[in-house]
Amino acid sequence: MKAILNHPALYQAYQNAGGFFGARIKAIAEYLTLRPGMRVIDIGCGPGYILRHLPDGIDYTGFDIDEAYIAHAQRSFGHLGTFHCRRFDAAAAKEFAGADVVMMNGVLHHVGDDELKTTLADIRDVLKSDGVLFTLDGCYQEGQSRIAKWLLDNDRGEFVRDRSGYDRVLRDIFAKVQLAIRDDYSRVPYTFVIGVSQK
Template sequence: MAQITTGPRAIFSAPWVYDLAQNLVGANRSRARLVRDHLRLRPGMRLLDLGCGTAAMLHHLPRDVAYVGVDLSESYIESARREFGARGEFHCGDIARTAPDVFGTFDVVVANGLLHHLDDGPVRNMLRVARTVLRAGGHLVTIDPCFDPGQSRLARLVITHDRGRNVRTLAGYAELAREMFTTVEPRLRDDMLRIPYTHAVLECRP
């Protein structure tokens, strides 16, 4: 995974520090807007959250949506289990190395802030798995920081210091997604956080 986990950034490995930092910049608002504007959930749907972290997405999901979260961090997954218990299933592991039939199929797959932590090869593997587990009519939604010529200097500065080492342009993310998905709808958003920040959101359908 192409991210910085040493030095001062190592502190974010602690779930409470990670959640605190996220909340300070407005991640709760970002997750709520992602659910409202892009996930298009209906009662009875199944959702797979790739790179779920501490599963904070659950705060914004209807209770009649079945949730499965997967993350590489054992401490994040343990935190999710403590906080949410039976509200979802939480698994520690690499989804790209897991047989697609382990978790079943899903109406929505979401990768919130995951792709910019991955090199192109692992991104392709993740996209392949997402496509495999999607039900007919389902879709994948990804959201990541991105570079854009029109963004503010402060937004670019903040994004440059992200732990993820593979921040791309909107076109760069979309190009990778189009290798696996027939329909990819890319969108720039600068209204997700409290601080100046530019996100690339992709809605992808097989």
């Protein structure tokens, strides 16, 4: 299964079938305000399908380290934004400074605490003073569905956390962190944590 998800089209089909991609759309609509003219950086943008669901007129830049995903995104959505096959690091933060929003959909649970804190510090630096980091990830929670727990246990990400784990790593870098737990977003039982963080 994990190998199959490396193929952009199959990855997107899996996301759609389980309702996981739909969960991203719902969470963005509910927890994030996007307007034309905003500069949006999407770290871990994957094959770029989220661009179909963002407002017209935003200045979108996607980052991912998967060459196949970025190639697919450039072919399919290069007319709507720009894509970079590179890590988002301090150099990228300096180059793209002044972002209104940074999105990380399904990324935090792929990164260990130490590396994640470095990346989050770079994100803090790329944001405007009133900028927002939006995150969405799978989350362990006491009493959650056994199906949800099994899916999280078998996720490609090796650092799935509970709410307090996500809160701790985000608060190490950001002064304001709001987290919401949702288990009503996908077709299959699953627990999401949505984060909205600011300087």
